[in-house]
Amino acid sequence: MAMKLSRRPETSEQVNVGSNGHQPGHRLGEMLVAGQEATPGQIKNALKQQRRDRRPLGELLVQQGVSSNQVTAALGRQLGLVPIDLDAVEAQHAALDSVTAAFARQHNVFPYQIDEDGRLHVATNRPNAADVGQQLAEMTERQVRLELADAMAIQRALDLHYTVMPNVDAQVVRAVKETARQPQMAELATVSPDAPVVQIVDLIITQGLRDRVSDIHIEPQADRLRVRFRVDGALHDVQSLPPQLAAPVTSRLKLLAEMDIVDRHRSQDGQLTMKLDGRDVDIRIASMETVWGEKIVMRLLDRSRSLLPLDQLGLRQEEHVQLHRLVTSPYGLVVVSGPTGAGKTTTLYAALNELDRSTRNITTIEDPVEYQFDNINQVQINRLAGTTFANGLRAILRQDPDVILVGEVRDVETAQIAVQSALTGHLVLASLHAADCVGALHRFLDMGVESFLVASAVVGVVAQRLVRTNCPDCTVSMKPHPEEVEFYRTVRGHEPKQPLMAGAGCRRCKGTGYYERVGVFETLRVDDVIRELIVAKESQSELRHRAQTSGMRTLQESACDLVDAGRTTIAEVMRTVYVI
Numbered sequence: 001m002a003m004k005l006s007r008r009p010e011t012s013e014q015v016n017v018g019s020n021g022h023q024p025g026h027r028l029g030e031m032l033v034a035g036q037e038a039t040p041g042q043i044k045n046a047l048k049q050q051r052r053d054r055r056p057l058g059e060l061l062v063q064q065g066v067s068s069n070q071v072t073a074a075l076g077r078q079l080g081l082v083p084i085d086l087d088a089v090e091a092q093h094a095a096l097d098s099v100t101a102a103f104a105r106q107h108n109v110f111p112y113q114i115d116e117d118g119r120l121h122v123a124t125n126r127p128n129a130a131d132v133g134q135q136l137a138e139m140t141e142r143q144v145r146l147e148l149a150d151a152m153a154i155q156r157a158l159d160l161h162y163t164v165m166p167n168v169d170a171q172v173v174r175a176v177k178e179t180a181r182q183p184q185m186a187e188l189a190t191v192s193p194d195a196p197v198v199q200i201v202d203l204i205i206t207q208g209l210r211d212r213v214s215d216i217h218i219e220p221q222a223d224r225l226r227v228r229f230r231v232d233g234a235l236h237d238v239q240s241l242p243p244q245l246a247a248p249v250t251s252r253l254k255l256l257a258e259m260d261i262v263d264r265h266r267s268q269d270g271q272l273t274m275k276l277d278g279r280d281v282d283i284r285i286a287s288m289e290t291v292w293g294e295k296i297v298m299r300l301l302d303r304s305r306s307l308l309p310l311d312q313l314g315l316r317q318e319e320h321v322q323l324h325r326l327v328t329s330p331y332g333l334v335v336v337s338g339p340t341g342a343g344k345t346t347t348l349y350a351a352l353n354e355l356d357r358s359t360r361n362i363t364t365i366e367d368p369v370e371y372q373f374d375n376i377n378q379v380q381i382n383r384l385a386g387t388t389f390a391n392g393l394r395a396i397l398r399q400d401p402d403v404i405l406v407g408e409v410r411d412v413e414t415a416q417i418a419v420q421s422a423l424t425g426h427l428v429l430a431s432l433h434a435a436d437c438v439g440a441l442h443r444f445l446d447m448g449v450e451s452f453l454v455a456s457a458v459v460g461v462v463a464q465r466l467v468r469t470n471c472p473d474c475t476v477s478m479k480p481h482p483e484e485v486e487f488y489r490t491v492r493g494h495e496p497k498q499p500l501m502a503g504a505g506c507r508r509c510k511g512t513g514y515y516e517r518v519g520v521f522e523t524l525r526v527d528d529v530i531r532e533l534i535v536a537k538e539s540q541s542e543l544r545h546r547a548q549t550s551g552m553r554t555l556q557e558s559a560c561d562l563v564d565a566g567r568t569t570i571a572e573v574m575r576t577v578y579v580i
Contacts, residue, residue, distance in 0.1 A: 028057055028071075028078055037070040056126065059151065065309050072125065072150040079127065079148065086110065086123055086153040087473050087508050091161055095120060098140045101162040105277055107132050110149070110157045111140075118142055123149035123157070159210040160507060164203040171196040171203065172241060179244050197248040201256075204239070205283070205298070206276050213300055214341065218253075220246040220293035232468045232517050233341065233576065236510075243292075250287070250294045257285040265289050271368065282368065301370050310350040313343075314519035316558070322523050323462060327351040327429065332459030333422035335409075337432045337440035343466045343519055344431040345370055348405055351429055352376065361400055365392045366407035381407075389414040397421060406430040412447040419449055422457040436555060437461040437524035438543045441534060455531040461524045465555060467576045468514035469567050474506035484570035487578070488563070491556045501566035518567065520559045520577055524552050 029047070032038035038061060046060040053060070058071040076083045091112040098120060099111045109132060113121040120142045124132065127146040136144045175196035208216045208229055215230040225246045227239035241249070254261045257270025270285045282301040287294050310327075311320055326334050334351070336344045349371060355362060357375035367381035367389070377399070379392055389406060390413040396404055397417075409415050409432045422428045434440035440461045444454045477499040480488070488496055503513025524530070524547050533543050548554065559573040 028074055029061075031074045031077060032061070032066065032070065035070075035074070037074065038064075038066045042066060058125070062151070065312060068150050068152045072148065075125075076148050081127060081148040083148045083150060084123060086112070086149050086157045089113075089123075089157075091157070096161055098142070099136065100139075101158075103135075103139065104158055104162060107135075108151060108154055108158075109136070110154045110161075111136075112157070114142070115145075119145050121145050121147055123147050123154055125149060125151040125154060156508065159212075163210070164207045168200055168203045168207075168239060171199040172245070175200060175245055175248065176242050179248065197245065197252050200241070200245070201249060201252045205274065205281075205300070207238070208298075208300055209276050209279065209281055209302065216298040216300065218249060218296040218298075220290065220295065222292060225249065232512075232514055233466060234468070234512070234514075236512075246293045250296055253285055253296050253298070254287065257283075259285070259287065264294055282370070284368065301368070307349050307353065307371060308346060310354055313347060313350055313521075315521055315523075316553075316561075319521055319523045319553075322460070322525055323351070324354060326460040326525065327354050327427075329427055329459055331422060331425045331427055333418060333428045333430065333457045334459060335430055335432050335440050335461045336464065337434040337437065337443075337461060338464045339433060339435075341466070342464050343517075344464065345407070347462065347464060347519070348429050348431060349373075352403075352405060355403060360402040362403040362405070363396045363399060363401045364405035364407065365389060365396060366405070390417060393417045393421070397426075401426055403427045403429070408432070412449065415444055415447045415449050419444070419453050419457040422459075423453070434463070436463040436544075437522055437552070438540045438547060439463075441526075441543065442540055445534075445537065451535050451537050455526070455534040458526050458534075460526060463522045463524075463555060465520045465559070465577045466517040467520050467559060467562065467568050468512075468572050469516055469518050469562075470501055470569065471503035471506060471509035471513055471515040473508045473515075474504045474513065475501050475566065476504050478502040478569075480570055484574065487574055488560060488570055491554075491560050496563070498564065500563065500570065502569045502571075514568075514572070518562070520555055520562065522553055522555045522558060 029038070029043035033040055033043060042061060042064040046057055046064050049060050050057055058075055061071055062068045072083050089112050092114060095111040095114050099109070104110060108125060110123040111120055112123060115121065120136065120140050122136060122144055124146050125148070126132070127148045133144050133146050178196060204216065204227060211229055211231055213229040213231055217228040217230070217235065219226040219228065220243065224243055225241035226237065227241065228235045229238050251261045254268070254270065256272045259268045259270040267286070267288045272283050272285070274281050274283065279302055284299040284301070286297050310324060315323060336347050338344050352362065352373065361377070363377040363379065365379040365381065369378045369380050372378065379387070379396065381387055381389065381392065389408065389410060393404070393406060393414060394417060404421055404426055406414065406418055406428065409418060409430050418428050418430050432440050432443055434443045440463065441454065441458065445451055478501065480496070480500055485495055503509055505511040505513050509515045527550065529546060530543065533546060555577050556573070559568070559577040562568045563570055563573060
């Protein structure tokens with residue numbers, strides 16, 4: 001069968017995108033630099049990595065922080081192709097069924113249409129890969145037309161259309177029959193890789209990874225085993241399994257995480273690593289007894305996910321400059337605060353990326369180590385071996401460190417060591433559970449750390465939340481509820497002056513109206529006046545008033561900036577950011 005490359009007639013509009021004057025044949029890096037879409041430094045680093053990894057330059061540039069859409073547009077100009085918008089394409093079932101999910105994911109291709117002439121249209125970010133086109137033609141016994149599309153859009157389309165949940169239903173039927181036939185053998189059968197319960201667990205975790213899930217909840221109820229996914233901070237029901245599968249599913253997960261499958265009353269923690277869709281995934285598992293049985297929560301940590309640079313976290317320009325100044329200080333304690341799941345670790349890792357690793361000894365102590373860095377010493381908490389934050393931090397201090405990252409300050413002992421480390425000439429970056437910047441300072445005082453030590457050690461505090469952003473494909477103007485208007489008026493002092501936007505719900509966002517999240521920040525630099533107030537143990541309201549007088553923008557103000565820009569809704573701000 002023949003394979004065709006989708007090269008449309010080269011009109012001026014199709015080739016000369018953005019009026020940059022580029023023509024097919026120009027080097028991709030040169031085109032991105034000329035269009036101010038990438039820096040020469042990013043191109044240089046990507047080319048250096050390409051010589052080592054032998055991966056496409058565009059893929060490496062995305063990891064360097066270049067927009068995936070801009071890379072695709074430049075590649076289209078280089079090849080004389082017009083990228084298609086997969087988010088707006090209605091995929092045909094016949095096209096999807098013609099290519100296996102395994103092949104589509106392996107080669108990052110998405111078959112979406114069979115035209116009147118019987119040709120299969122396939123989206124790819126490598127339209128000049130003749131070998132892939134030839135394999136598709138042989139597999140489908142059709143002519144294949146390769147279309148250029150953004151790599152991230154292809155991944156979204158694959159995750160949306162090639163789901164594994166129908167396979168779960170098939171395995172459930174097998175599992176129920178097996179449990180009914182041999183109830184005493186149901187848990188032992190989970191050892192076999194072909195057992196239906198094993199397949200169910202693997203499929204649920206695989207779908208969770210594809211749906212950008214941060215947590216998977218498996219909850220026994222009176223009449224079912226409830227499965228929920230947390231996506232962009234919100235939980236959604238995705239599956240209901242028969243209640244008799246609760247014990248086998250729980251045993252399978254506890255077995256994988258090397259937990260005690262016999263003890264069903266004591267809360268346990270475990271960890272495992274799996275390779276799914278070519279990605280390494282670390283999974284933290286926690287069990288807890290409820291009235292209907294053991295509940296399991298899994299936290300998924302995708303190690304292949306690229307880390308964001310500091311300037312892409314969502315900080316305003318002045319906040320970015322201030323935070324950069326704080327993390328490049330020669331010594332002092334920089335605290336990142338917020339509730340669980342607020343993105344504190346992402347901010348700390350972005351801060352580490354700002355530091356020169358060749359001239360500094362940088363050491364972290366984390367639970368767990370979520371991402372691995374080159375040229376950084378990372379220590380994993382291991383309670384069985386006696387490694388805790390406190391004694392691990394003491395060990396780090398004997399290793400001649402310049403910069404120390406403390407994954408979480410949980411107790412007074414860790415807090416005191418972190419403060420003392422900052423006072424003895426080290427730069428310490430730490431996360432802390434607190435509502436806002438002022439609350440983080442008072443948390444140290446509440447732990448029992450002397451106020452004059454806190455005032456001397458802490459150089460700055462960052463408080464943050466993650467808010468869901470409106471789906472770009474279905475955002476429309478909307479009328480807010482009266483309580484939302486009242487909240488906005490409390491923060492701004494007036495009602496919204498421009499039309500407010502919200503997602504109506506579509507295929508891309510799965511009807512939620514939201515897609516992805518962005519950080520909302522408040523940053524506090526501890527100056528002499530703030531230090532005096534800390535030493536005097538002034539109230540949080542007095543500290544907050546002084547901080548706002550000196551220019552600190554609160555979390556609520558920063559979130560309302562996103563509302564004004566049409567990027568999120570007041571309801572999402574009230575759900576995520578609102579601090580009493």
